Amino acid sequence: MPELPEVEVVRRGLERWVAGRTVAAVSVAHPRSVRRHVLGAVDFSARLAGRRVVGARRRGKYLWLPLDSDDAVIAHLGMSGQLLVRPALEPDETHLRVRVTFTDAGGELRFVDQRTFGGLAYESGGALLPRSLAHIAPDPLDPAYDAPTVVMALRRRRTGLKRALLDQTLVSGIGNIYADEALWRAGLHYARATDTLTRAEALRLLSQARAVMTEALAAGGTSFDALYVDVNGRGGYFDRSLAVYGRAGRPCRRCGAPIRRDPFMNRSSFTCPRCQPRPRRGRW
Numbered sequence: 001m002p003e004l005p006e007v008e009v010v011r012r013g014l015e016r017w018v019a020g021r022t023v024a025a026v027s028v029a030h031p032r033s034v035r036r037h038v039l040g041a042v043d044f045s046a047r048l049a050g051r052r053v054v055g056a057r058r059r060g061k062y063l064w065l066p067l068d069s070d071d072a073v074i075a076h077l078g079m080s081g082q083l084l085v086r087p088a089l090e091p092d093e094t095h096l097r098v099r100v101t102f103t104d105a106g107g108e109l110r111f112v113d114q115r116t117f118g119g120l121a122y123e124s125g126g127a128l129l130p131r132s133l134a135h136i137a138p139d140p141l142d143p144a145y146d147a148p149t150v151v152m153a154l155r156r157r158r159t160g161l162k163r164a165l166l167d168q169t170l171v172s173g174i175g176n177i178y179a180d181e182a183l184w185r186a187g188l189h190y191a192r193a194t195d196t197l198t199r200a201e202a203l204r205l206l207s208q209a210r211a212v213m214t215e216a217l218a219a220g221g222t223s224f225d226a227l228y229v230d231v232n233g234r235g236g237y238f239d240r241s242l243a244v245y246g247r248a249g250r251p252c253r254r255c256g257a258p259i260r261r262d263p264f265m266n267r268s269s270f271t272c273p274r275c276q277p278r279p280r281r282g283r284w
Contacts, residue, residue: 002077004139004173005213006221006228006236007061010083013231014056014065017085018109021102022052033097033113036074036121047122048073048100054127060136060172064126072126074133075111078118084110085231139173140210141217151202154194161197162190162269165209174209177222177245180270182209184244189276190262190269196279215241244270 002010026048028034028041037044052068063075063083075083084093085107092099098111098120111120123130138145150171157164164170165179174182183190185208188201197205216222220236229235239246243253248261252272262269 001061001079001175002221002228003061003175003178003213004141005178005216005238006223007058007063007077007173008141008217009221009230009236010077011056011058011063013085014063014083014109017107017231018053018065019055020053021104021106023048023050024101024103025049026101027099028097029099030097030113030116032116033111033119034121036076036119044120044122047071059129059133059142060139060168061175062133062136064123064130064133066127070127071122071124072130074121074123074126074130076118078113078115080114081118082110082112082229083231084112084229084233086110136168136172137170139171140206140213141173145171147203147206150206151199154202154206155197155199157194159194160190161188161192161194161205162264164194165205166265171206171209173213176267176269177242178209178213178216180245181212181243182206184270184272184276185212187275189271189278190264192279244272246270 026045028045031041034041034044053065054068055066057064057066064072066072087107093110093112095112095114096110097113097116100109102108123132153170154164162179162183165174182205186205188205216238219238219241220230220234221228222238223229223235244259247259248270249258252259252275255272255274257272257274260271260273
């Protein structure tokens, strides 16, 4: 699933190529892609037609397009969703689910989603912050992010450290990839009990999470396959800089020890056994 840097890359593309334009029409090719809009595909299309997009915003892994009506279109990319800006005459993608055309001569916005885990929804009054996203915490790149407050909340938890990082109500935008990378940079094991962290350790970890995602954003995000692309279809290249994620058996970039892969919450965790020793008392 795309994480903060990948979603922010898409947001910036939408800000550049879609903001300021007026919607002419919307066609929904697969109702599952607007399933979060409870009134259905016809209502979704009717509400969006004629509205002007006034920006592109993000909270964690969610995107939304504020409209001139003070409403918003919310987008979640899921596992394979893409928001692409394409010339109208360009052939449709195999998994095109929603098409948005505009009143000008520019490209149309296409929501493409192979697995249909992602989707779009229309929320009244959601331009500033949609109510459905209000429970999601600010992410490390958000101006509203308050690191000392997150540190206190993190240390009060009684769970494993990586589980806490993945909790989007604590701090958003951090997924499996950047959690592993931040933990490696901070020299902490994913199973470390959060209530054993010192304030300095917690601050160091959150600082490294911010740093690694900032670097990934500059590289266009992490693209392991053709599904993770910007609005123009270009992939990122931060995968070349990953220190542990996806590098099982390869030497640690810091000490040379073979990277270890462990099962974790139906996914995987990658650590250096020397730089990130397993805690004697941990929580998974």
